[in-house]
Amino acid sequence: MVSIPEYYEGKNVLLTGATGFLGKVLLEKLLRSCPKVNSVYVLVRQKDGQTPQERVEEILSSKLFDRLRDESPNFREKIIAVDSELTQPKLALSEEDKEVIIDSTNIIFHCAATVRFNESLRDAVQLNVIATRQLILLAQQMKNLEVFMHVSTAYAYCNRKHIDEVVYPAPVDPKKLIDSLEWMDDGLVNDITPKLIGDRPNTYIYTKALAEYVIQQEGAKLNVVILRPSIVGASWKEPFPGWIDNFNGPSGVFIAAGKGILRTMRASNNALADLVPVDVVVNMSLAAAWYSGVNRPRNIMVYNCTTGSTNPFHWEEVEYHVISTFKRNPLEQAFRRPNVNLTSNHLLYHYWIAVSHKAPAFLYDIYLRMTGRNPRMMKTITRLHRALVFLEYFTSNSWVWSTDNVSMLMNQLNPEDKKTFNIDVRQLHWAEYIENYCLGTKKYVLNEEMSGLPAARKHLNKLRNIRYGFNTILVILIWRIFIARSQMARNIWYFVVSLCYKFLSYFRASSTMRY
Structure with a gap:
């Protein structure tokens, strides 16, 4: 078979979601590793007074594209920004743009979606289901379309513990749901949402499952590929290790832990942390589209892009490596020293929330008020708790994903493509990856320079000394208030101290005899 770069040579690609995390990385990788691709049509809407062209130019000016700028200075010539609004009828394309796209497009990468877990059902359906359906209808008109690649989520069927690489039946008929939402008011929609999503945790996952069903039903005549990544994290290797540009998912949690704001979260230590680097997702997208484009399989190809089955990693290990990294490479102006306790016990979790989150935040806000500044820590803690509620489902449960298609795809790649489009997560060294991830949040999300590490x-160390001092004062107060005034408390105290003294004496004597 032709290699992946050879397949994309002379092709015209249509990309949605280019302003999102995954879409940016896919755009960069496609242009850098498949330099002979003809053009990339990027569907972008106007936002905050910026035209689509201005938004695309802002993306291309970011650090993510530094390597591409060095290797291919004229890459911008291949990118064509197209004014489009996915939530509008017919994607709000002009007739001229629509005609060009229909005549020219060979491959579609549909990465656009709302990834907000607390999105209203109406908006989630509009963005994740209706927009996908409209793109399918446009694809059916394309004269030279070879592949329709849809990026879904590995959690689309998280109500199952074992998930195969197939499209399962939809929880509800998408057409009926769309018709119902047209006459329901927002209050009624919000009331029925919990009953509709059932055993799925949020509207994002629910609508992603509906979107897959829509693609299966209405894209039957198209050569469709569905990619299901799990929790997409910072880059592993490309274009450089640790690139991340948002607070979504684990990134915000890592930063909160590094700042010392997050001290406890509900999670099962033994639950699999199915993180997958964004460059692995991108490589698999390009490789899967290549395979379907060359081989034209009869059925929809589904790929579970996960790590838990081949290179398992647990939340307990995530916590250890995140805290270790931020202790060696601290974030600037940390609130407290990094330290996080994971617990699955409901009562213990709320105890630690009160003791290690709310109480310190309340005291710090009092300090800010006394010094004439605006209190902000309680608001920060409240926002953090809301985010943690949405993450609890994924940090407390584990799933088993079949990856037969992924293994097959890996075996189809020639040696050069295996290097250039690496999807073998067995090679992923988790400790190194988490360290680069944490450093990436420091450099690319918080824009902190590594030269500031000595001051951080x-x-x-100053925070550590403050903590030791506070603990010493607390012990003295407890002694003065409770122990010094009670004969029984003093007896217990002296008994404990004598036991400790005897143990140390025995240990010292044993050590002396050994030598």
Whole structure:
């Protein structure tokens, strides 16, 4: 078979979601590793007074494209920004743009979606289901379309513990749901949402399952590929290790832990943390589209892009490596020293929330008020708790995903493509990846320079001394208030101290005899 770069040579690609995290990385990788691709039509809407062209130019000016700028300075010539609104009828395309796209497009990468877990059902259906259906209808008109690649989520069927690489029946008929939403008011929609999504945790996952069913039903005549990544994290290797540009998912949790704001979260230590690097997702997208484009399989190809089955990693290990990294490479102006306790116990979790989150935040806000500044820590803690509620489902449960198609795809790649489009997560060294991930949040999300590390470490040592001092004062107060005034308390105290003294004496004597 032709190699992946050879397949994309001279092809015209249509990309949605280019302003999102995954879409940006896919655009960069496609242009860098398949330099002879003809053009990329990027569907972008106007936003905040910026034209689609201005929004695309802002993306291309980011650090993500530094390597591409060095290797291919004229790459911008291949990118064509197209004014489009996915939530509008017929994607709000002009007749001229529509005609060009229908005549020219060879491959579609549909990455656009709302990834907000708390999105209203109406908006989630509009963005994830109706927009996908409209893109399918447009694809059916394309004269030279070879592949329709749809990016879904590995959690679309999280109500199952074992998930195969197939499209399962929809929880509800998407057409009936869309028709119903047209006459329902927002209050009624919000009331029925919990009953509709049932055993799925949020509207994002629910509508992603509906979108897959829509593609299966209405894209039957198209050569369709569905990619299901799990929790997409920072880059592993490309274009450089640790690139991340948002607070979504684990990134915000890592930063909160590094700042010392997050001290506890509900999670099962033994639950699989199915993180997958964004560059692995992108490589698999390009490789899967290549395979279907060359081989034209009869059925929809579904790929579970996960790590838990081949290179398992647990939340307990995530917590350890995140805290270790931020202790060695602290974030600037940390609130407290990094330290996070994971617990699955409901009562213990709420105890630690009160003791290690709310109480310190309340005291810090009092300090801010006394010094004439606006209190902000309680608001920060409240926002953090809301985010943690949405993550609990994924940090407390584990799933088993079949990856037979992924293994097959890996075996189809020639040696050069295996290097250039690496999808073998067995090679992923988790400790190194998490360290680069944490450093990526520091450099690319918080824009902190590594030259500031000595000052950050000094600040962390200062926080440690403050903690030791506070604990010492607390012990003295407990002694003065409780122990010193009670004969029974003093007896217990002296008994404990004598036991400790005897243990240390025995340990010292044993050590002396050994030598």
